[in-house]
Amino acid sequence: MFHHTPFRYAALVLLASGALFQAFTAQYFGLEILTEILILAMLVLALDMVAGFGGMVSLCHGALMGVGAYGYAVLSTTAGLTPPVAMAAAVGITAGISWVIGAICSRSHGIYFIMATLAFGQMAYSYVFEAPIFGGDDGLGGIERLDLSFIGVDLNDTRTFALFCLVTLAAMYGLAVMILRSGLGRSFSGVMHNEQRMRALGLTVWRIKADVFGLSGMIAGVAGVLAAQHIMYISPGLMAWTVSGEALVVVILGGLGTLVGPLVGAAVFVVLKHELSSLTTYWHLIVGVILIGVVMSRANGIFGFIENSFAARSKTTEINPKAMEVTKDA
Amino acid sequence: MLETRNLDKSFGAVHVTRDVSLKLERGERRVILGPNGAGKTTLFNQLVGELTPDSGTVNLAGEDVTALPVAKRARQGLSRSYQKNTLFDGLTVEENLGLAAAIHTGNATTLWSDSLGKAEVREIVKDVANQVDLMPFLHAKVSQISYGVRRQLEVGVALATRPLVLLMDEPTSGVGPEMAKGFHDLLNNLPRDLTLLIIEHDMDLAFDVADTITVLNYGEVVFDGLPDAARGSDLLKEIYLGSWEDA
Numbered sequence A: 001m002f003h004h005t006p007f008r009y010a011a012l013v014l015l016a017s018g019a020l021f022q023a024f025t026a027q028y029f030g031l032e033i034l035t036e037i038l039i040l041a042m043l044v045l046a047l048d049m050v051a052g053f054g055g056m057v058s059l060c061h062g063a064l065m066g067v068g069a070y071g072y073a074v075l076s077t078t079a080g081l082t083p084p085v086a087m088a089a090a091v092g093i094t095a096g097i098s099w100v101i102g103a104i105c106s107r108s109h110g111i112y113f114i115m116a117t118l119a120f121g122q123m124a125y126s127y128v129f130e131a132p133i134f135g136g137d138d139g140l141g142g143i144e145r146l147d148l149s150f151i152g153v154d155l156n157d158t159r160t161f162a163l164f165c166l167v168t169l170a171a172m173y174g175l176a177v178m179i180l181r182s183g184l185g186r187s188f189s190g191v192m193h194n195e196q197r198m199r200a201l202g203l204t205v206w207r208i209k210a211d212v213f214g215l216s217g218m219i220a221g222v223a224g225v226l227a228a229q230h231i232m233y234i235s236p237g238l239m240a241w242t243v244s245g246e247a248l249v250v251v252i253l254g255g256l257g258t259l260v261g262p263l264v265g266a267a268v269f270v271v272l273k274h275e276l277s278s279l280t281t282y283w284h285l286i287v288g289v290i291l292i293g294v295v296m297s298r299a300n301g302i303f304g305f306i307e308n309s310f311a312a313r314s315k316t317t318e319i320n321p322k323a324m325e326v327t328k329d330a
Numbered sequence B: 001m002l003e004t005r006n007l008d009k010s011f012g013a014v015h016v017t018r019d020v021s022l023k024l025e026r027g028e029r030r031v032i033l034g035p036n037g038a039g040k041t042t043l044f045n046q047l048v049g050e051l052t053p054d055s056g057t058v059n060l061a062g063e064d065v066t067a068l069p070v071a072k073r074a075r076q077g078l079s080r081s082y083q084k085n086t087l088f089d090g091l092t093v094e095e096n097l098g099l100a101a102a103i104h105t106g107n108a109t110t111l112w113s114d115s116l117g118k119a120e121v122r123e124i125v126k127d128v129a130n131q132v133d134l135m136p137f138l139h140a141k142v143s144q145i146s147y148g149v150r151r152q153l154e155v156g157v158a159l160a161t162r163p164l165v166l167l168m169d170e171p172t173s174g175v176g177p178e179m180a181k182g183f184h185d186l187l188n189n190l191p192r193d194l195t196l197l198i199i200e201h202d203m204d205l206a207f208d209v210a211d212t213i214t215v216l217n218y219g220e221v222v223f224d225g226l227p228d229a230a231r232g233s234d235l236l237k238e239i240y241l242g243s244w245e246d247a
């Protein structure tokens, strides 16, 4: 069940300040990295919503982001829609597709659920890869950014675009919190804790799962639209299952079911990737070792670890050995 | 209020429910007795829809609900507690009750407000907590309360949907005799218009709350009548004491 603690508010303020500082002081390369972090953060936020609070460990969120990206690209270029309309339509389509996937997969659990979502992701990937309208292997170029010049904002400016992504991420975070705190979100958590009982109490479980999965997909769709506008070119690689896998790694690295943790995870992951890949081509290995360390430490990700250390230091009571529970329900 | 006709169920070669017909009037408190493995829990599972009978019908408040899924039956007023605790383990007592009350009040699917904070939900939570003596534990997590209190919560969660018919599967299983007696006092204080069907393996406790008694043996109804008649029944003694000695 989702709760904000003072510690989490403080962490959010800290993260936002850091991002703002970076947005106003960094040069081109730093801004590009910041934007990459913000978009990944949006994707893993969407994933944590379903995986961390409903046990729906999706391996198609990367593909859903891809649906948003391709949707926007095709609608704004080939179909000639204006960017705002294309954005809204792309996000709507992603939400709709996610809802259907959530509904269909709602009866599967554990490994079967993971495999079912993976299959959907792979279907989307191969469709995009094969269909001429999506540019196949070559991808699609010439994608425009949203035009906000009527309020004096130029999103073609790297710094402004980074700030735009930050504002959008903040809005998506607020939306995720609202969803998780709503009646729908509470029931969703209830289903994770005991699906059988929720059903016995009169809840139509598949509907709850489909609705939250659809909303989560909507956020992934927004991330996709921003990714398309960021690079202004997209290729099927965006929909590869490894993107979903990476998103899951980031969620676990940051702290599953904490909502704040995955944001931390996104920052750590992107920075590590850039720092390490300039040092060695084997950077994946190092990330792998770090992930294993985090998982073996039995803390709930980086954020869970920090949260626990703080709780242990500020309280005289003993540390709960079930670290996962402490961070999840604190 | 709740009626079954000729309910029948087999698992492979094992015939667990044999032609069971039961009828509960509104407000009736019926206790189901029977040795272990008699098919009591399996009967409950068919009543609420978690299992589909091979044949026979279930009627709730005059409507045939045999084909309805679990959640729909629940929303029509049928609620059950489990023999083995089926709670929301990582959550607090208050949240456990609140999730159930939210479903009953139609707040479980809304996106625009928090169900657990709703006045109508909180009121049900408070009422139920009083009914099953959970007031002191509202903010404790399930993992922090004793087994006996969890048994109270198990029934509390079922009550929080404000059912017309409440099925309780051995509510006192695993708790000591004193606590079980206290539990039966709680049951006796439930509203008189609530229809209760209770599985209870302790005969003396059963006579505490029962208006009527059904005895199941090998999936079959072998007695259906008033407690006094049951008390004097040789058949019941034979079945019951027999299994008692076996166990």
Ligand SMILES: Nc1ncnc2c1ncn2[C@@H]1O[C@H](COP(=O)(O)OP(=O)(O)O)[C@@H](O)[C@H]1O
Pocket (backbone or CB within 6 Å): B011, B014, B016, B034, B035, B036, B037, B038, B039, B040, B041, B042, B043
């Ligand atoms: N899902 C199942 N599959 C096969 N056999 C079952 C199943 N559920 C119950 N049984 C069998 O049905 C019989 C009745 O079980 P149950 O209804 O749990 O008895 P009671 O609640 O009266 O102790 C037992 O022999 C049990 O082993």
Ligand SMILES: [Mg+2]
Pocket (backbone or CB within 6 Å): B040, B041, B042, B083, B169
């Ligand atoms: Mg039983």
